[in-house]
Amino acid sequence: MEPIVAVLVGVLMAASVYLMLSRNLVRFVFGLVLISNAANLLIFAGGGLTRAAPPLIATGESLPDPGVANALPQALILTAIVISFGLLAFALVLAFRAYQELETVDTDAMRVAEPEESAAEPASKDRPL
Amino acid sequence: MSWLLVLPIILPMIAAVIGFILRGNLAAQRIVSVTAALGLLGLSIALMAAVWQEGILAAQMGDWPAPFGITLVADHLSAVMVLITAIIGLATVVYAFGDVGDKAVAYGFHPLLHALLCGVCGAFLTGDLFNLYVWFEVMLIASFALLVLGGRRAQLDGAVKYVALNLIATILFLGGIGLLYGLTGTLNMADLHIRLQEVENQGLVTVVAVMFIVAFGIKSAVFPLFFWLPASYHTPKVAVSAIFSGLLTKVGVYALIRCFTLIFTGDVGYTHEILLWVAGLTMVTGVLGAAAQNELRRILSFHIVSQIGYMILGLALYTPLGIVGAVFYLVHHIIVKANLFFVSGVVNRIGGSFELKRLGDLYRYHPLIAVLFFIPAFSLAGFPPLSGFWAKFVLVQASIEAEGYVIAAVALAVGLLTIYSMTKIWLNAFWKARPAEAGPPPPPLTGAQRWFLLGPIAVLAAMTVTIGLFVEPFYQLAERSAEELLDPRPYVAAVLGDEGLARMTAVSLASGETDVLEVQE
Numbered sequence: 001m002e003p004i005v006a007v008l009v010g011v012l013m014a015a016s017v018y019l020m021l022s023r024n025l026v027r028f029v030f031g032l033v034l035i036s037n038a039a040n041l042l043i044f045a046g047g048g049l050t051r052a053a054p055p056l057i058a059t060g061e062s063l064p065d066p067g068v069a070n071a072l073p074q075a076l077i078l079t080a081i082v083i084s085f086g087l088l089a090f091a092l093v094l095a096f097r098a099y100q101e102l103e104t105v106d107t108d109a110m111r112v113a114e115p116e117e118s119a120a121e122p123a124s125k126d127r128p129l
Numbered sequence: 130m131s132w133l134l135v136l137p138i139i140l141p142m143i144a145a146v147i148g149f150i151l152r153g154n155l156a157a158q159r160i161v162s163v164t165a166a167l168g169l170l171g172l173s174i175a176l177m178a179a180v181w182q183e184g185i186l187a188a189q190m191g192d193w194p195a196p197f198g199i200t201l202v203a204d205h206l207s208a209v210m211v212l213i214t215a216i217i218g219l220a221t222v223v224y225a226f227g228d229v230g231d232k233a234v235a236y237g238f239h240p241l242l243h244a245l246l247c248g249v250c251g252a253f254l255t256g257d258l259f260n261l262y263v264w265f266e267v268m269l270i271a272s273f274a275l276l277v278l279g280g281r282r283a284q285l286d287g288a289v290k291y292v293a294l295n296l297i298a299t300i301l302f303l304g305g306i307g308l309l310y311g312l313t314g315t316l317n318m319a320d321l322h323i324r325l326q327e328v329e330n331q332g333l334v335t336v337v338a339v340m341f342i343v344a345f346g347i348k349s350a351v352f353p354l355f356f357w358l359p360a361s362y363h364t365p366k367v368a369v370s371a372i373f374s375g376l377l378t379k380v381g382v383y384a385l386i387r388c389f390t391l392i393f394t395g396d397v398g399y400t401h402e403i404l405l406w407v408a409g410l411t412m413v414t415g416v417l418g419a420a421a422q423n424e425l426r427r428i429l430s431f432h433i434v435s436q437i438g439y440m441i442l443g444l445a446l447y448t449p450l451g452i453v454g455a456v457f458y459l460v461h462h463i464i465v466k467a468n469l470f471f472v473s474g475v476v477n478r479i480g481g482s483f484e485l486k487r488l489g490d491l492y493r494y495h496p497l498i499a500v501l502f503f504i505p506a507f508s509l510a511g512f513p514p515l516s517g518f519w520a521k522f523v524l525v526q527a528s529i530e531a532e533g534y535v536i537a538a539v540a541l542a543v544g545l546l547t548i549y550s551m552t553k554i555w556l557n558a559f560w561k562a563r564p565a566e567a568g569p570p571p572p573p574l575t576g577a578q579r580w581f582l583l584g585p586i587a588v589l590a591a592m593t594v595t596i597g598l599f600v601e602p603f604y605q606l607a608e609r610s611a612e613e614l615l616d617p618r619p620y621v622a623a624v625l626g627d628e629g630l631a632r633m634t635a636v637s638l639a640s641g642e643t644d645v646l647e648v649q650e
Contacts, residue, residue: 020297025289032296039303046311073310076259080303083266087299090273091292097277098285113287113364 005045012038025095025105032091036084040077047073131188133176134201134254137211140168141218141247148240155234159226162239166219169246173208173215180208181606185613185623187256195625196320202256202624205610206456210253210383213460216592217375217467218246220585224471225368227574227581233278233366241278244271245372252380256624258306258316258392261384265302265348269295272377275369276361287361294357298347305340308333319624321392322617323633331395338393338400342407345388349381351441352410355434359418362433363426363483367474370426374433375467379459382440386455389444390614397447404445409539412438416546425473425483425558428550429466432509435543436462442540443524446531452611454524457604461508461516461596468505468589472498475582476558481571485554489563494570499559501583504590506551508597511544516596519604 012034019031052069099105102112144165151157180186180203190199203211221242229238248268255261277288310316312333313324328334343354350358358378362370385404393400415435422428440462443455473483475498480488492499508515511522521544528537563570574582596603613619622630 028293032293032300035297035300036303039300039307042304043307043310046307046309048311073307076306076310079259079263083263084300086270087266087296090270091296094273094277094285094288094292097280098289101280101282101285107289107293110286110289112285113283113290114360 141243145243170215187623200256287364291361302344371470408442450527457607458520485557487567488558492559
């Protein structure tokens, strides 16, 4: 089971890098969706995949029986999913608002904050002594 | 005692919640904000005093014993970082009274600011890697919202780059955490320090270490990964740029220092060599980028990048003096950098522009502001007797002691180039005559605005001078932090108890050669 998940993480990661290298902001956001899922699967595989019983503790006991699943990676992933959901929602709204204001989704064409002319002025003439 | 560790996180959180509830009532929001900022300052002073007297404090959340639950820890470095966060937070709140308009306050400027402070304090105080990730996210979400507050075109443009790069950094960090958990089965930093020495596949540990370098490197804007910072930091409101420039990248630097002195010390020759190269290149590219700019806030943004290099340099040297330098630089830089952004906002108010071409004559009509710019600017460049001189002095001395003559020369040369940029601002904005095409200057500040805008600037400038003139206690503080960072035994003992310390010694003895004992000598 672990090799399959490992390969899946690799494939998702590769696909997301491909998407994120695009200049299109929408593709970038899709890449972000994929890579956050890849990271979650990575934690899942890293925590060890076992076909085990749910980690329930019987009444009156303080320890679960041996052979139960590790609940911690799942708790971590749950937290990560919730957080990345919030961030993705923000990223989508931001991409939409940027498209509305700047009228493009091409990140190379977004040069309002860094206008080209500021780079054109040479500062080499007046070096310190 | 554990309350002292929890409250600096809880108080800003409560302030944020109350602020959001009082959305419509601007006056009440402002009162809550300044009260909470004052409260945070008081708490952080108490925390600092407690750590200074009693050493490292640790608290287990929900009484779960250490490697299982979440631990909050405050050593000298954490405590001083929380203190400086509180100072900058209060300065920003006061400055915002004069700078941030009613509309932005109605959109929730103050609650977002406190959410940011909550995340930053959490990141400084946590002793658990996954918890660190969560605080990073709290901080990020708040910073995203602050960055686009107002929704001007340039802000959205800058935010796209900021959000994109920071999300990638976060996911890399999360991936690294996943692999680390797979290797050791724990995420408690003190526990990781012990268990990573037992891991057989040390190559994989180094891979994770490099992932962390990249992730925190993006956050702290080091050499090849910094371009999101000058793209975005000059777009939001001045109060927002100031607190970002002071705190956010420094959380990345703090995380680097914490991880590469506590967790990844197995292959110092490899990881810290990378950090050394990164430090040198960051210093040089940052300062050259600044030299090419003609907009006040963009010059300052590039200088953040350049200055991060100095802090990484101290960490990369990994000698006691180097770490002292890094910690000292970190504290000095937060004060100075936030202050420079505050001043840039005032310059924009009284000069009508951030463009150097369109400014002039400020010294003639506003000598006080000129002096208030002069102090942080020349502290940043490293003039004695200001705080920056000592910070640079310690780092250069540490590099020479470690026989890094090239990096010492680079650090000095970058200092010179920093002076060049600062003189450029001084000549253009303050000294030369105001160009005719810039038009008449805007009306001067009103009475209340003067107090709100210049008050924090004056206090922070006074702190810079104080650190410069009475360097001894601050140096001692940095020295204590460095001692703790280089010898993790008290940290482990505080988090895991004596049992953990015994385990640590056993592991160190078993592995034969030990970095802990080596560092001691």
